[in-house]
Amino acid sequence: MASKRPTSTTPDQRGAGDELHQGVKRGERLTTATGTPLGDGQNSLKVGDRGPTLLEDFAFRDKMFHFDHERIPERVVHARGYSAHGTLECLEAIPDLTRAAPFQRKGQETEAFVRFSTVAGNLGSPDLARDVRGFAVKMYTDEGNWDLVGNNIPVFFIQDATKFPDLVHAVKEEQDRGWPQAQSAHDTFWDFVSLMPESTHMLLWQMSDRTIPRSFRFMEGFGVHTYRFVNADGDDTFVKFHWKPRQGLQSVVWNEALKINGADPDFHRRDLYAAIDSGDLPQWDLGVQVFDEAFADEFDFDVLDSTKLIPEEVLPVRVIARLTLDRVVDNMFAENEQVAFGTHNVIPGIDFTNDPLLQGRNFSYLDTQLKRLGSTNFTQLPVNAPRCPVRHFQRDGHMQTDPQLGRGNYEPNSLSGDDRGPRADVVHGYQSVVRQEQGPTRRLRAESFADHYSQARQFFISQTDVEQQHIVNAFGFELSKVEDPRIRTRVLANLLNVHDDLASGIATVLGVPLPAASEAAVPTRTDLPESAALSIQLNGPESFAGRKLGVLVTHGSDKALVQAVATAFEGAGAVVEYVAPAIGPVKLKGGGTITPHHAIDGGPSVLFDAVALLPSAEGAADLAGRASAQDFVSDAFAHFKLIGTGPAAAPLVSEAGVEPDDGFAHLGSADDADAFLQLCGSLRFWDRDIRA
């Protein structure tokens, strides 16, 4: 006999969480995936009050079925990433060089989507791993989607795509033990690269502070390969693409990176989200190095070799457009995870070269995306769908969402639509550049790819003293994690071909003797000049705009001083966050309260670009005895940060074991705030880096 059906509100509703909620009482109706409204979303269908669950419970099965299949394979590389929407604005029309749609008219705007990423770590790995950053840009042009799938480093580890699986296997966690996660500091990576001298130039970049950027906003992007521009007449030129952050370049230091990973593993994604959300929109200039066959023939290296760059001093970067990111993602899965970039996604006006790495990439992306996204129809997902009309005869397939009307599903046909289906357009459609290719089919690396050390040396000598020391230390750190000493020796032997100071510096850090240099295929050139464009420190912003100041406050902190510092920094486009002994409101001397953003135990100074210590005398005495407060000061000091000290901060500074230097600014009164702001414009006080 059927029991009585519950009414909309049952007596079982009680407790703040509706623990025994049995009916719909407010809001939109909850349904199954097929739209059936549910009467209960909290309990499965059981026999009796405490009996077994019934297989008949379609609502339970509907929900659990979908949950069980929520995960899709993560990207085989670049799994960890974060995205934003934006716009590319053309600053200079270049129809003489290319018919690519975004560059035909000054002021023209093209919708864009960008995904930044690390390479080696899995989806849940920390943001501040020492790793190359992906910088992938999808541009939804009037003539199809153009993807510029780049990195924040202008060269790559290998010259031929067939080595890519080996490279990735070597850097990912080791197969017999499952670690380390998101790190190159282990035997298999260094074993591989020590046997592949072509990786040396990239290794120098990887061991530089480029691979521990302070923010996605403060790093460059590069297309890496030589591509082609093609104009409406079919004339082509070579082109290399550069993204230059208008915020300037900035990285953190290694010890800081390690601590950020603990304090906030989402540091980079949080930073990008917060900046865009607050209206501080990050921008990059898109620049090009355009050159012809004659330049390529005369250039020191092969322009098809992705382990080489063209120094900006040799061929200046010409800015043609500006990218602004202005919208965070609404849903990480729908956008960040389902977006599919590929070097093969080009538009009329953009073409490939014979770079053997690029040629291989053109195969790999589409291939992997079928596996990752599960259907050939992933181009219909909103984040991947072109914004221009799409007409073709690709039909059916898993998860087809286009009704694909009409009779004719072949080309040519006279039955679809207006009695004439879509046809290729010989005048306006994509035409590959006509190239003459000939020669014997062979598996061979051209002699023009043989110089593995000269540009590595050029990179090293182009760094400031501090940057060179950071490179030496990074090699030292990574190689100290290598267990097999033969691998370390091979790396040092290769690096002796780059620069004596580099190899001997690393040997000193490691405390091992220098081996003999390895035999190089061609001698290292010592005549390549320094290139200032390769340094981060020489390309800083000289401004604190877009950076973050951490202000340490306690009960009794001086209101006028705190306000003056906040007003100066916020007025200069910086973010100010307060750190206090506890998260509750802090009472200021002079009236009023501040609600801190962080309690001191969860707000270490590694989260900030500079710090101001503005405690009251009582507060300073209390903090001086707390390890987290001591670390706050000593870490800021050790990471070469600028430090402002209020009138009562001295006991805390001294208890932290820190001796104030010229990187300190005394904040005796509100009048000193501007001077501190000016000092912070240099971002770090590198003179403190005594090892340099």
Ligand code: HEM
């Ligand atoms: C032969 C060399 C390479 C191969 C075979 C290769 C292959 C791949 C594959 C299979 C993915 C995952 C794609 C996905 O699941 O959607 C990927 C992602 C990516 N690759 Fe490469 N890659 C190569 C070299 C490079 C180089 C030289 C760059 C930079 C210029 C680069 C930049 C990226 C970026 C940025 C992503 C992430 C795209 C995203 O955010 O979804 N790759 N690559």
